[in-house]
Amino acid sequence: MALTETDVRGIADYARIALEGDELAQMTSYMNDAVDMLEPILAYNLPDVDPTFHPIGGLSNVMREDVCDSERGLSIDAALDNAGSSRDRYFRVPSILGEGDEA
Amino acid sequence: MANIDTLSARQIASAVASGELSALEVAQAALDAVEAREGEVQAFLQVTPELALAAADRVDAARAAGEALPPLAGVPVAVKDNMNLVGTRTTCASRMLESYESPYTATCVQRMLDAGCVPVGKTNMDEFAFGSSTDTSAFHPTNNPWNTSCVPGGSSGGSAAAVAAGEVPLALGSDTGGSIRQPAALCGVVGMKPTYGAVSRYGVVAFGSSLDQVGPFGRTVEDVALAMDALVTGGHDRCDSTSQEVAPVFAQHLDASIEGRRVGIIPSFMEAEGLSPEVRSAVESAAKALEAAGAELVEVDLPHLDAAIAAYYVIGPAEAFSNLARFDGVRYGYQEPNCRNLADQSSLSRAHGFGAEAKRRQMLGAYLLSSGIYDKYYYAAQKARTLITADYAAAYEKVDVIIMPASPQVAFEHGAISDPTQMYLSDMYTISINIAGNGGMTVPVGLGTDSGMPVAAQLVAPAFKDERLITFGAALERAFASDGAPIMGVAPAFSGKGGELA
Numbered sequence: 001m002a003l004t005e006t007d008v009r010g011i012a013d014y015a016r017i018a019l020e021g022d023e024l025a026q027m028t029s030y031m032n033d034a035v036d037m038l039e040p041i042l043a044y045n046l047p048d049v050d051p052t053f054h055p056i057g058g059l060s061n062v063m064r065e066d067v068c069d070s071e072r073g074l075s076i077d078a079a080l081d082n083a084g085s086s087r088d089r090y091f092r093v094p095s096i097l098g099e100g101d102e103a
Numbered sequence: 104m105a106n107i108d109t110l111s112a113r114q115i116a117s118a119v120a121s122g123e124l125s126a127l128e129v130a131q132a133a134l135d136a137v138e139a140r141e142g143e144v145q146a147f148l149q150v151t152p153e154l155a156l157a158a159a160d161r162v163d164a165a166r167a168a169g170e171a172l173p174p175l176a177g178v179p180v181a182v183k184d185n186m187n188l189v190g191t192r193t194t195c196a197s198r199m200l201e202s203y204e205s206p207y208t209a210t211c212v213q214r215m216l217d218a219g220c221v222p223v224g225k226t227n228m229d230e231f232a233f234g235s236s237t238d239t240s241a242f243h244p245t246n247n248p249w250n251t252s253c254v255p256g257g258s259s260g261g262s263a264a265a266v267a268a269g270e271v272p273l274a275l276g277s278d279t280g281g282s283i284r285q286p287a288a289l290c291g292v293v294g295m296k297p298t299y300g301a302v303s304r305y306g307v308v309a310f311g312s313s314l315d316q317v318g319p320f321g322r323t324v325e326d327v328a329l330a331m332d333a334l335v336t337g338g339h340d341r342c343d344s345t346s347q348e349v350a351p352v353f354a355q356h357l358d359a360s361i362e363g364r365r366v367g368i369i370p371s372f373m374e375a376e377g378l379s380p381e382v383r384s385a386v387e388s389a390a391k392a393l394e395a396a397g398a399e400l401v402e403v404d405l406p407h408l409d410a411a412i413a414a415y416y417v418i419g420p421a422e423a424f425s426n427l428a429r430f431d432g433v434r435y436g437y438q439e440p441n442c443r444n445l446a447d448q449s450s451l452s453r454a455h456g457f458g459a460e461a462k463r464r465q466m467l468g469a470y471l472l473s474s475g476i477y478d479k480y481y482y483a484a485q486k487a488r489t490l491i492t493a494d495y496a497a498a499y500e501k502v503d504v505i506i507m508p509a510s511p512q513v514a515f516e517h518g519a520i521s522d523p524t525q526m527y528l529s530d531m532y533t534i535s536i537n538i539a540g541n542g543g544m545t546v547p548v549g550l551g552t553d554s555g556m557p558v559a560a561q562l563v564a565p566a567f568k569d570e571r572l573i574t575f576g577a578a579l580e581r582a583f584a585s586d587g588a589p590i591m592g593v594a595p596a597f598s599g600k601g602g603e604l605a
Contacts, residue, residue: 003470008466011466011469011470011473012450012466013450014469014473015424015453015465015466015468015469016428016431016446016449016450016453017450017453017454017457017462017465017466018447018450018451018453018454019454019462020454023462027462027463027466030463030466030523030524031466031467031470033522033523033524034416034463034467034523034524035470037412037413037416037524037527038413038416038417038471038480039413040409040410040413041410041413041414041417041480041483041484041487042479042480042483043410043483044410044414044483044484044486044487044490045479045482045483045486046486049486049489049490050486050489051482051485051486051488051489052485052486052488052489052492053313053485054313055299055300055313055492055539055540055566056299056300056345056347056540059344059345062341062344071342072342074206074207078206079206079434081204081206082202082203082204082206082434082435082436083433083434083435083438084432084433084436084437084438084452085438091433091434093433093445093448094442094443094444094445094447094448095443095444095445096444096445097444098444
């Protein structure tokens with residue numbers, strides 16, 4: 001069944017991408033074309049084939065001691081350098097709940 | 104004295120090591136070539152003269168101090184703009200990351216620098232590597248040096264074009280579904296996607312984590328082999344758990360014999376709808392050249408390859424959606440001003456930071472991972488991956504490598520493919536290799552008889568047997584080029600333009 005604009009708006013909400021103007025209609029058309037293109041994959045829901053999630057088998061989680069990794073860790077200043085908004089040692093964001101007062 | 108574009112990476116390194124050229128002269132010539140050619144090619148998003156001259160100075164100082172030089176000392180290199188390099192922005196050709204300053208250097212880039220390379224700049228790409236034309240860059244398109252009204256391919260189109268235009272002898276790209284091999288084919292250069300895990304992805308902005316791999320472009324197979332040796336020197340990178348130990352011995356396989364070795368051909372691939380006659384005849388002539396050099400051609404069948412495009416456009420967008428969820432406008436990336444709350448800030452930052460194709464891929468991924476849909480598509484795609492991988496494994500019981508097209512057609516004009524799902528078919532010959540995880544290399548074989556644009560063959564080898572790509576690629580080069588010269592060389596319109604060595 002084809003995806004409707006309502007469906008696509010719901011997906012956009014989930015993906016946190018605000019669709020504006022003509023974008024909803026264009027995206028709905030694209031999504032239906034793309035899903036049609038994916039149709040052949042449905043024949044591969046085969047009960048006797050195991051899925052391969054990754055080309056390298058046998059990988060395990062990398063564990064380390066719970067201490068600062070000086071090779072990979074960024075300093076606070078470096079971590080904040082690319083942020084759109086920061087205050088003191090923190091990333092600054094608008095209100096998480098409700099309408100907020102940042103407008 | 105010669106123009107910088109007549110020299111291979113190997114020749115430059117050798118001239119710098121012997122003192123015939125200083126690294127500074129080479130860097131200045133490369134920057135001069137970039138300046139003279141960029142107006143028409145537009146391969147770069149940033150040119151980095153300060154980094155290049157400083158790196159060249161270090162090479163010259165080391166030589167003056169009598170230190171042994173690393174293998175690629177003084178060789179100019181360009182880096183795709185999804186790879187972090189301290190002192191540059193890493194934009195992924197997206198408004199989202201327009202002002203993102205690299206906080207650290209990617210392992211693959213660092214290894215090229217450790218090998219003595221001189222970084223000339225960051226190259227254009229399709230936004231976040233979503234595309235096959237480089238036209239989805241948020242900043243500007245890149246032009247194919249063989250015909251500037253055509254695309255260079257993508258997503259690593261800037262890297263391929265920079266090498267084809269003679270701006271640099273070496274460049275790095277990344278390949279999730281063909282993003283090194285397809286632009287290499289369209290620009291007439293050698294481009295290699297090694298086996299998944301051969302090269303560290305640490306510091307490369309992720310697209311499809313089970314598919315992404317970094318690899319080099321060059322004008323000769325030898326240069327690509329030397330770059331591969333640099334990329335794997337140092338072995339496993341503890342910052343990328345998928346990276347594997349690979350011996351830096353690619354260059355040792357350049358002269359290996361192909362006598363009596365077997366080359367697979369997939370008949371259904373050669374008859375596929377959408378394959379242009381001139382590309383088919385180029386691949387056939389490449390196969391015949393390998394046969395003439397002593398290899399045996401063997402037909403192989405990979406019955407599940409029909410599922411590859413559909414499997415890829417499930418796995419790729421699903422992984423892209425997960426990876427690009429990090430761009431929420433808080434820690435980095437475009438931040439929409441004056442939002443009432445965090446949810447609005449995220450969805451408006453993403454709406455205005457991402458371009459159309461980046462939104463499409465993420466929307467498709469979000470849908471495919473949603474409840475009730477996930478089971479239908481995602482599992483089926485991963486089962487298809489099992490079968491495709493098994494198909495390749497069975498084929499490699501019979502053959503050493505497989506030869507096939509890299510791109511179904513030569514470079515097309517900017518804007519010629521406007522339907523996104525049609526554009527996805529550009530990857531029909533490259534995608535299955537990312538799904539299986541093995542390596543592939545594009546080798547140019549000349550100009551198409553109809554279009555006059557570069558045509559190429561793709562060699563594919565079993566996982567972690569990438570040295571075979573070097574051996575068979577070098578054999579093709581010997582068949583199609585004279586005496587160590589590249590098969591194609593620099594695109595004629597740019598050859599000798601700027602870049603004269605003093």
